[in-house]
Amino acid sequence: MSPLSFAAVSGRLKARRAGVGVTRPGFAWAVPATVFFLLFAILPLVLVAVLSFTSWDGIAAPRFNGLANWTKLIHDPVMIQSLWLTLLLTALGVLTQTPISILLGVWAAGHQRNRAVLSAVFFVPLLLSATAVSVVWRAILDPNFGVPSQLTWLFGNGNLLGNQSGSIAVLTFVGLWQFTPLHALIYQGGARAVPQVLYQAAAIDGAGTVRQFFHITLPQLRNTMITSMILMVVGGLTTFDTVLILTQGGPGTDTTVSAYYMYRKAFLSFDFGAGSAIALVLVLVATLISLAVVRLSGYDKMRSTAEGI
Amino acid sequence: MESPLTSVRTGASRNRFAAIAATTALVLGLTAACGSSGGGSSSSADSGTIHVLVYGDAGNTVEKQIVDTFNKSSKVKAVLDTIPGADYQAKLNTIINTPQAPDIFFNWGGGSIQPYVKDGLLLPLDDMIAKDPGLKSNFLPSVFNTAVVDGKSYGVPMRGTQPVLLFDNKKVLAAAGLSVPQTWDDLVNDVKVLKAKGLTPIALGGGDQWPTLMWFEYMYDRIAGPELFQKALSGDKTAWASPDSQKALGMLKQLIDAGAFGSNFDSVKFTDGGSPALLAKGKAAFELMGSWEYSTQQTANPDFTRTDLGYSAFPTVSGGKGDPTNVVGNTNNFYSVLKKTQHPDAVAAFLKLMYSDAFVKAQLAIGNLPTTTNTANFLATSANPDYSQFQFNLVKAAPSFQLSWDQAYPPAATTPIHTAVQEFFDGKTDANGFIQAMQSLSNS
């Protein structure tokens, strides 16, 4: 196993250079995953970038057309709108999912009776495919036979998917329902890792549950929060399945988010050049945002919570 | 909704997309990779087989049966491949110009094959028809013409016709003292009466978008005749701004504003059973829908279908230029043939089966209505003889059978059309907005 021996050697070298008496793994440890990832994710992405400078209907051979796709995109009102919608849905997702997942995760990390059974139920949405989630929610939200017809004081005529704000609310809510379990799971892990000593000390100081939550749990969940938020941001930016099944981008183009617009261009209109350009925009935006989150939080600099270099 | 459980999946050829490699390789200048990739059996290279590609759903039982029949008497064997429904067009598009393309494939005629005709991929069937005139004369002309592009025939009908009809709930109409509307004015009046009774006069699955489009198709046909749309489709965009177009939109707007469709139609879908349930449960009195409404209702609401489901042709519009017996909808599905097929004679022999007695009977048995001239002889064997007879007469008598707009235009126009009709119905755009949206469609 040469990579491993290489890793060992380089790790030792690194450790000596760092002047700390700690052995560190070498770069070789990262190689298998990186090569695999480059081959099956980054290489296709590069090909997407190439396609974005071509005109291709998927039938005849692609032709290079320079910046034509890009100039068209910049002047496409649906594209501009789709970016705003994407950002809006992402922001709504983060704002609604974060507090609920923290509460749920912290709760699930506790020791209440019935917790195991209940939290098993809570996390079921995580297991469902987007198709199932969308079909079930459509049935529940049916204006004539679903919940809205019973609660007219709340839903009015039940035309939730017939206008922009209603559709966005439904998409946000279904996203919340679908993805909160994943984030709650992440927070549950984080909350479990908070040293009990801190709580014991706080309890001795007479701090109540609420104060403990705000002064110990939340600050200690900082790393977890960053992980979870990056996932939410990226998940939000690439929202696709629920839009496809719940609204098909409608009414009109009111919920045509960028990922759906890309699908529309590439697989419904067979304009793979434009589709690739949108895909690339999405990837760039998502990368910038997640890098910004990472930078602002200093996440990539930290080695562990306590080390904090 | 026919029982999808009878759906049969068959083995499909391997390495279909290997050829994508070739195309992409060209982009990258990696032409050396061409042809060496995949290594699977391509349909044309295999001597003695023709591949038949169809939309994967409940109808596959008949296609399977026909392929078996064909293989009994033919040296060249047919192989049936299916693609799961919703992504049929996308997958077809990806493989059609590759060595793994089928010999014969399912399509909707009209715009769905136009891009392939343009790229010279399809075989005009006129030579085959010259040898066997029955390949054309045995089908109803209004249907057969849907797959004629630039004067050449590219498809043979292979499933059932699906005209759009006005369905009604007889019980609701009787309770309101109304009868089936013969004219547009009747319909407008019915809407008023039903609305006053607190009902949604017309069920509409606006969430699916295509049910909304059906209203435009009929209104334009009744008021302007099929010529207006044909003109627009052939590239004359002034058609959309014509007075007839304005008039059709104005009348639709009146109907919408009269509350004919209620206020929450965009949250209702046909595909998940929402709008059919409105009709069946008597919350709505009408639904404009393709002929598959009948089988959908039969599965979901058998009692209602037996006693109270009514159907009729779309009402006439006084002063309209269109023939009141015209119909719109999906004329049929078609088999088209790729130019590069190695076995044109076998293909011709296969296509002949599409007007055989066995084919017609098998289609009728699963609720489809074939469009062959000999269909009339077997209507009594259909699952619902009266209903089949009504449709067959309607289609046979129709001077024009307008293919759904979203099928008549090439696939690229489908989403813009759906968006335009939805925005017009929910009031987001006015007539001018709709006209502009339709004018911006590309017809090729």
Place this chain on the structure above:
Amino acid sequence: MRRRPNYPAGLGSLVWLFLVGLPLYVLLISTFRTTSNYSSQGPLTFPSQLTLQNYLNDFSNGFGQDFLNTLIVTVSVVAIVLLVVPPLAYAIVRARGRRITIVFRVFLLGLAIPAQAVIVPMFYVISQAGLYDHLIGIILPTAAFCLPVCTLVLTGSMRDITPDLYEAMAMDGASPWRVFLQLVLPLSRGGLSSVVVFAALQAWNGFLFPLILTQSDSTKVITLGLYNFQTEHGVDVPGLLSAVVLSMLPIFIVYLFARRALVQGLMGVGGK
């Protein structure tokens, strides 16, 4: 010793229970309805008659083969992820240098790649490799697209191992290999089980890659089988949902076991 119950979170969890419970009720109860009952009684009321027909139909519809294929894909994806992600995460957390930072950024970039975006070039890569219409052709890209999230979760979990533990190991003269096996892996069990759950879910519910990269019945996975309930103009809701429930059961069981491992793993860290 133990923390007192967290009342606000407890209250929230009750609300959540209702929000989760209602759709699950609709989901489950619909699978015992006939299509006509679903239409006549709507999704919410308790059905007047129950039927098992939907489930029986699923099995006569080739569910077994689909199930087996999906299982192979899922197990393989999880295996690949478990093989390559822990060393990577370990390197990201503990190794020093510019290269590893770049690698980490590449994986962060990977988070932002929607599978739809790369599906067309993915044909190219997979068919060039001669893997089209083979299960391995689904497994590789699915695993690749799991890597970013799994890496993020696992590095998060490994970061919580305190430096003094490493120092203690170092004092014993442990090699990185031993540190990895004896310290890092045991203490990141929580993260590992999250990773297993996540990867298994992605593989089990994966739709796009199987749709585009396979064709035959012999390579059909469950998510493609769900198409049997859709026709050109409609969908058999009870049939579809019963297939969904069936497809969910195995992963639910995996999840229950993984959850236990997850909790134990986290306890190990918390207790030190």
